[in-house]
Amino acid sequence: MTPNEHATANDETRRLEQAADWAALLREDASEADIVRWMEWCEADPRNQDAFDRVQSFWRVAGGLAGEVENGELTSASRTESIGDRRPAPPAAPRRRRMPRFAVAASALLATVAVGALSWNLYQRLYWPEVGGEAVVAAAADPVRNARLPDGSRVQLATRSVVEVNYTEDRRFLALRDGEAYFSVAHSPERPFVVHVDDVRVRAVGTAFNIRRAGQRSVVTVTEGTVEVYRERDGNEVRAVAGERVTWEETGHMQSVPEKDSTAGGDLRVAAVDVSEVLAWREGRLEYTDEPLYAVIADFNRYSEHPVEIHGDAVRRLRFSGTLLTDVTEEWLYALPHLFPVDVRRQGKAYVIEPRNSQAG
């Protein structure tokens, strides 16, 4: 080892020792001043933060020995001489605690979570039990939430929309759980950018696109580049370019709300679209052309404090063309009977849309 390498090696060891000291201090009675000093230490040199992370990861791994410790000593300590030849039996599988299943890759950590999100159903929304990744959430009171992702991609979320982000070194996975979001994808072909909508995968190829989930209906609109949409369950796959959209509906519910021009229910369908209309939600307007009423109402319900229910399949299948201003949703609702043969009535905090005169008398 040259003197230089020697110094570097020593340096690294000292960092690890300092990190170990900090970790021990912070686990016990760290004062505010200690915490501030620790942060300054971390920020002083990226190698410090790195050493701290490495110490943490050792600490985590060492926790796996819990099943092999009795009375403060490893059960295998008495037969140290044979340790090279035989592997101690792995500890019994630890009892699973009820805990959300998270991917823990450090790269999945997202620094961008909307602060406004905290006011709205915080825990339910931030911790989806079934998928790894961190959630970006738009709050009820915010029409548009901008979030920057770790790779420089951007997401704009509509009110009450939830996107989960799960990045690793070789892929960028996201999931649209609810609502509507517009993605502007940073170019990085070796690291696919894929948005999951249940079992449908929307893969971006140097792209900006919008996804909207409304009830059982989902719509992907491409504003730049190309997307590939692939559905796991049946292998259905389509491609769409800028100015096109892909729509599909959940098959389980297809019978009650079929696309009027659809023959094979639930297929991924590609059609041309007016992109500016689709993106108008970012200015507080939802614009529709020939949209099933139930899908409009699913959007409506994200923007309104007063949930709306539709009674009757015929009403669900009505087609709406027009604009819904997201800050005056109630007025829009009262206008509906002028457009369609329906009645709108209040039921507690909610509203019901039903075929006209269905309430006899």
Add this chain to the structure above:
Amino acid sequence: MTDERQSPEQAPRTHLRALSELFEQHNRMLVSFLVNRLGNEAEAKEVAQEAYVRMLQLHKPGAVSFLRAYLFRTAANIAVDRLRRRTRAEHAEPVYQSEDLFDSNSPDRELIAREQLDAVRRALLELPERYRRAFLLSRIEGMRTADICKRLGLKASQTRLYLRRVTAYCRLRMDGLTEEEAKPRVFP
């Protein structure tokens, strides 16, 4: 339509902006800090969120330096509460659940985790017993430095030295250094 905004939204905009910046700049460090405390990442993130909620309810804006320290202090307090609620039995379990390690899309993950655990076990067995015991009491039994001192009849400075050296040594061994390479680095 009535606009039923939640109370945190009524906090002054400047305060919200300051918190938002705080969050962006320090979230990683805060989670790192809490993982160290709590031993698992999911709970660390929960506590981080809870701390932010409490910060949002704090209606007086303050200097960012104050907010930062306050945020970590708040988070630390929540973490302490949670640790108190944990029973002795829960503590004896590996606090980092192996599912944290194994829940990954990569099938190699489990193998890597096993190999790391083997490396740590081997490294610990290469160390003097008093070092190993001090570490296991801290890590597995969840004992505080003062209690470890009592149990093993050590001075506080010795216990700290042992924990520091065990950690550095095991980490270097995990990183692939041999016993012969790692020992002189940590035990001068």
